Amino acid sequence: MWYSTNLAPRAQIGYSTGTYMVIVGHCHTMPMEIEMTLNGTERTFEAERSDSLLDVLRRNGYTGAKRGCDTGICGFCTVTVDGEPERSCIKPVATIDGTAVETIEGIGTQDDLHPIQAAFVDNAALQCGFCIPGMIMQSRSLLANNPDPTEAEIREGLAGNLCRCTGYEKIIDAVQDAAERMSGEQTVVTDGGDLTHETAGCSSQDWSRGECDE
Amino acid sequence: MSKPNGPQDDDSHQRLSSSAEAEHPLEWDESPNNRKSKSERQAISRREEKTDARKIVTGESKYTADYALHFPDLAEASILRSDIAHGYVTEIDTSDADAMDGVYAVITPDSDEVPDAMYTSAGQSYPEPSPWDLNVLRRKVRYVGDPIAAVAATDTQTANKALRAIDVTYEELDAVLDPEEAMEPDAPQIHDPDQVENIQPGADYERNIEAHTEGEIGDVDTAFEEAATRDDWFVTETEWKTPYQSHCVPEPHTTIAHRDEDNRFHLITSTQVPYHTRRQLAHLFDVPIRDIRVTKPRIGAGFGAKQSMLIEPITVALMLAADRPVKLETTRREQFYAMRFRRSARVQMRSVVTQDGAIKAFDMSAVTNAGAYGPHGLTVTSSIATKPLPLYTHTPNIRFEMKAVHTNLPIGGAIRGYGAPQGHFALEGHMDEVANKLGLDPIVLRSRNLIGNGDLDTASGVTTDGEHVRRIRSCGINDCIERGKAAIGWEDVKQPEEDHLHRACGVALTAQKSGVAGDELGAAHIRMNEDGSFILQTGAVDIGPGADTAMAQIAAEVLGVPPEDVLVQASDTDISPFDYGAYASSTTYVTGSAVKKAAEDARAQLLEFASQMLDEPVENLQARDGAVRSTQTGDSVTIEDIGYESIYGDNVRAQVMGQASHCTDESPPPFGAQFADVTVNEHTGEFEIHQLVFAVDCGVAINPDLVEGQVEGAMHMSYEFAVSAGLSFENDGTPETLGFRDYGMPTTADQPPLESILVETHEPTGPFGAKSVAEIPVNGVPPALSNAIHSAVGVRITDLPITAEKIRAKLDTD
Ligand code: FES
């Protein structure tokens, strides 16, 4: 066979049609309530036991996180849970109860971008944008843990976030640029200057889309 | 006129050229403002921020699935797909699914809402060259993935549960998975010609051939006969194989269908071809075109995946059956077996080349695996020759034969490059083999035969026996080679200290087109608000690369305003002017020309107003920096003043509105040179790519950031095609590659650094000198890498993907 169809013996695990989702105890009549601190605000959401965090976020208007695979591989749905980056599509929502969740909607606004967002814009590090919310959330965690990463560390840190459009070059540039911008800002804060987004919280006028006023 | 050392053309070639000379003059009647020096440019050639950048980084950019919240009674849907590769569905029992709580509709081929009409999924102009061989839901199934039934329910989980409750009985037929076997007389026949409408040449469904054609320029057989008698002419034969490639489109195909307040069908859908989709849906559902509206929101990229109408018909049928809005969002798993792919191919090359490197003849043939259905079969397979061969268009004798063959495997479709990657792998690998045989430097051999500015290109018309000819009016390929060589370090490759490691660079030249010559239409409409801003409507379908931004820059350059003062509206068939869609590298070249003309129309009106306001003749006026200024008096009025005057003024009131259409028989090729720098371990076959460089001549870059983005993104896909593409199947056609990880899409950690170099030329037929760039960089990495590896360790990999195992196996046998 010359078409690289790589014939192999039939796998043990049966192949089934339809989608990939494994449904465990799904039941319409028993919704549960999930409490979380979402982008700094206490929220309570109704959910099915089988829902992922991504399902609940998107159903409630937080559509910045994207569904690219639903299996934890593409990274388009990345949010942070208690400060750690998580693939929200494989995070059962039941495990979220009582945690603090941050999504792309809580990071900055179009008029006042977070330095990472500004670096992505200024470096033209985006095309279709489907991967970008997840990429920015992952980059934010990366820079929180390692404020001055090497290129190799950036490549390692973003390896779980796919992008089909950019070839990654400009994204890596953007994260390096963001690191520089943020190290500059930290100096300002230490000097008693302006607060960054990270510390400004809900007092900032930027929170114009209702995440903070509930 | 560009090849001082070029070979003499044969007489036959000369005759053809002279008859075509007059029809395709070098001179082009270019409007005076089309050619601007770098210092004159205001809005173009600038790294303008992408219009949607800020909403993308804040997560506010809305893609199809994000519109779900607009429809409170929205049903969610799933598709039941065949799990056998070939056979008949003899029975579908949906009673359990129908009875399930939360299920609104279950549709099968027998449902009233499901059309019986045949169609093609190819999003092409009318009449589509692709065969009408598809039903919306299928009683005969031809691959694992054919849709059989679909469910709309309260949510996806319920829909999936209902799917599992559907009982399907099959009568199984023998399947054939290999195109060569499929052409054997005793192979299972996949299509019944009586059921298919196929206008492609050479279809022979008894042998599973959907298209078969051949074209010739000059006399190839005679060249080979002569070569047999001479010892200074050399014959080289090679064969190349390429696998399936997935678009890995980030946003899975998604459609929302509902009825608007006038009871028309309204679709919000992830498409590259809103207008073709509207027409094809009208045909299928037998409703007037005017009763369908297709809205394109932001698109999570296309790469050709969405130049197809794949799930829209099922969504509409479910919407009718459920009598409520329906959202159908495909899964990643479906993306990897049930959508469309780059078709696998086998390409054979034979050539006659003289001792000193003049190409006398190319004989090329390609067989592609169309998979179960025929969209884009003829056009993609023909492109295997017609896109790369113009590089060496002076070759006096060229023949190309192509066959597109059905198998019971996933369906080939349109994908970035559109046949050109398969063709370039063969042609540019072959050129290196010829250079090796003749002992010539690979770049010297290419340069001896290379196309140049002012040339008449006949090779792109090989499938028309050379009847289709085009004039090359811009060509920067030599600069691409020089700058690429410098960037990769061609002249100075340092060998590693370890004896078993060998480092080398490889090169491949590339070409593409800019739109489908004679088969495109772009249209644009631009109007001025009273504050001096503009609303630009085009059918240009921005699927991510930034077409909207480029269009705003073109309009702004004409109008003398900042690009941010031109607001671009996304394509919507109720609102936008017509457009063929985002494919064939046509948007900047074709729709961009329409935008430029529409803006010129608006500017003429602007200047009329300014002329009255300044009491100066129009000839003295110049629109620049947001104002119109008299070059004589220096007096000026701002664009905003003109806006208020045009709408609220005391004299003539008329809104400034420009419009234009653009179609053209021209399709100038962009050119590029791909370089790869690699070190190979001669013990293990493992290789490390240090860098990939692509230098491109795309005319004038309207927005260098966006152009670099195209180059880097396409090089990433080309790299994947070189080292990790391919789908695997079980013996019965069951797919095994069902996710990103199985498939091996490159990540930040495993992709080598990419460098893009923009070589500016001026294409007089393009808007402000622009040609296309979206596809050309996807062509070069496989041959450049194969050539580099050959140069490093002397083994030739002719089948993709290139792996350490293959290199090692060759090292062991050689
Ligand atoms: S959608 Fe969650 S990782 Fe892909």
Ligand code: FES
């Ligand atoms: S920008 Fe399209 S996937 Fe990253």
